[in-house]
Amino acid sequence: KPAANEGKATVLKVGTEPSFAPFEFQDEKSKDYVGFDMDLIRAIGKQMGAEVEIQSMGFDGLIPALEAGNIDVAVSGMTITEERAQKVNFSKPYYKSGLTVVVKTGNNTIKGFGDLEGKKIGAQIGTTGAEEAKKIKNAQVREFNTPPEAFMELKAGGVDAVINDKPVNDYFMKETGSKDAQQVGEPLTAEDYGIAMSKKNTELADKINKALDELKQNGEYDKIYEKWFGK
Ligand code: ARG
Structure with missing residues (x-):
């Protein structure tokens, strides 16, 4: 019996709050969501064989959207915090901030x-x-x-x-x-950004972490980093 989704690519629904350049913002001409996070999640999607669909929402709406199952991942310069980690799963850290x-x-x-x-x-x-x-x-x-x-x-x-x-x-x-x-002044905190996911989908966290590791190994992560932050 063929699988229900046969022939269709898996879709990875991404939520972001896109007024956070250079991580996520809207290109004035094309209206596309661009930035470090957007390139990174598109590369992760490609690595996983998933089609990435990005939707914009308020930053404080991202975790509720994950909990409700409206999006699969939130990629939004989101700091990994203990409080948030009680509600969602985070990928491995992908960017050091403050x-x-x-x-x-x-x-x-x-x-x-x-x-x-x-x-x-x-x-x-x-x-x-x-x-x-x-x-x-x-x-x-x-x-x-x-x-x-x-x-x-x-x-x-x-x-x-x-x-x-x-x-x-x-x-x-x-x-x-x-x-x-x-x-x-000096930066107040050291913060790590992570990709947030629903706690219900533990498989997804493994796949995202694996893709992230692969992109770090094959040089793709460095390319994206240099594109937005220089060497
Ligand atoms: N890193 C901060 C936090 O997690 C701010 C993130 C804001 N992100 C955004 N796309 N507006 O709370």
Whole structure:
């Protein structure tokens, strides 16, 4: 008896919040989702013989979407945390990151995390940056749907600082932000990004980890890394 899916490629449903360049963002012309994560998951899909379908959603909607079975994996610069690991499975770490502070150009009072007490802080909703902001004494934390919205509010003067992932802040400073904003201080945390999956699908985690290992061995991972971050 032929399998029900005979002749059809397996589909890997990927969820991401694509305002996180250079990991995931929309190409202005083609409207495709591009970036390090997007290249990586497409390469993983190819390695697994699966067709990758990417859909966009809010960052705080990714784990619920995995739990509901609406997506198979979340690839979204997602930090592996203990709290999240209670709800979802993570692949092996695939990128080392951390958090930094961005302030308006000319701000001489905030020089790093130590100067944020009592300040107005912006961060993306549901992120480790927002979590860290909430730990700061007397800080007024404002959560935005996307990091670019937090940066806009920084420019407008509505927040004193933004806490966000360092590689994304680096990219923002390089591409658009360097006139209006500056990154200050040392990274606060060391964080590892992982691909998140439903706890119900243990087979998938094995396949994803195997593909990730293969891409590291055959040089494909390094190629993708160099494309987005240089040597
Ligand atoms: N690494 C941070 C976290 O996991 C932020 C990730 C935000 N990702 C995104 N695609 N907007 O909480």
